[in-house]
Amino acid sequence: MYTVDLHAHTRFFHGRRALGDRFDPLGARLLARAAGRRGLEGVATTNHDYYTPLDPPGGAQTIPGIEITTDQGHVLVVGPDPPSATKPGALSPAEAVALAHDRDCAAIVAHPFRNSSVRELEEVPFDAIEVNGKHPRSRPLVEELAAERDLPLVGGSDAHYPFEVGRAYTVVEADRFTPEAVVDAIRDGRVSARVADSPLDRLLRRAYRVIHRHKHVIDAIERPTPGVGTPPGED
Known part of the structure; x- marks a missing residue:
């Protein structure tokens, strides 16, 4: 049995x-070092729309991956041979899943209740649904969705900073720890999602809730009032 964070980023900024x-x-x-200190065996590097082979010495093992921005939301692709790059918004969720499967990777619905309508696609053959570490309070909704689709749950922190690694992670039942074995376990349902609940994790969750509340207030203040100085269709 192994533990792995299936959703993490190697940088805290996008673009450039x-x-x-x-x-x-x-x-x-x-x-990798942060994941190792958390007691995890692995961490997937799932950068937005590109994959670069990276296997740093020390710490947890890195698992190849990519977070594909489809035209309806994000899809995590994890396994031995993820695509090296995808154009944001160019693929549909079905095309992203087909690409993942063609490359012997697992396709996972990322943060299904944040900036995504991917969860509404019943006909797309996803392999799992993610419990996302940024908003674990949505877990009951994610569990209900997974039960409806008969799909396993996996956990990922969605870390953009190393200290965020492991706030959600996946328990993998396997005899060995390789990208291929992780994919097989996901497809067989031999995985389960965990949410960390240390004092640091609880503090982080409270801090992020405050940050997001302030962000929503600022967005509401800056968003133009419909019909007031706004051309039709642009509010």
Whole structure:
């Protein structure tokens, strides 16, 4: 049995690919060490729309992955051979899943209740649904969705900073710990999601709730009032 965070990023910023490519090796080392300190055997590097092979020494083992931005939300692709790059919004969820399966990877619904309508697609053959570490209070909804679709639950922190690693993670029942074995366990349902509940994790969750509440207030203040100085269709 092994524990792995199936959703983590090697950088805390998006875009600026050239800068990110230089930063990613350091970011991967920090992720692996943070995951190791958490007692995890592995962490998947699932950067937005690209995958760079990174296997830093020390800490937890890194598992290849990518977070694909489809035209309806995000899909995690984890396994031995994820695509090296995808164009944001260019693929449908069904196309992202087909791409994952063609490359012997698992396709996972990422944060199904945040900025996504992927969960509404009953006909797409996903392999699992994620309990996301950024908002674990949505877990009852995610569990209900997984039960409806007869899909296993996996856990991922959605970390963009190393200290966030492991706030949600996946228990994998397998005899060995390889990307192929992780994919097989997901497809066979030999996985389960866990949410960390240490004092640090509880403090982080409270801090993020405050940050998001302030963000929503600022967004509401800055958003133009419909019909007041706003052209039709642009509110």
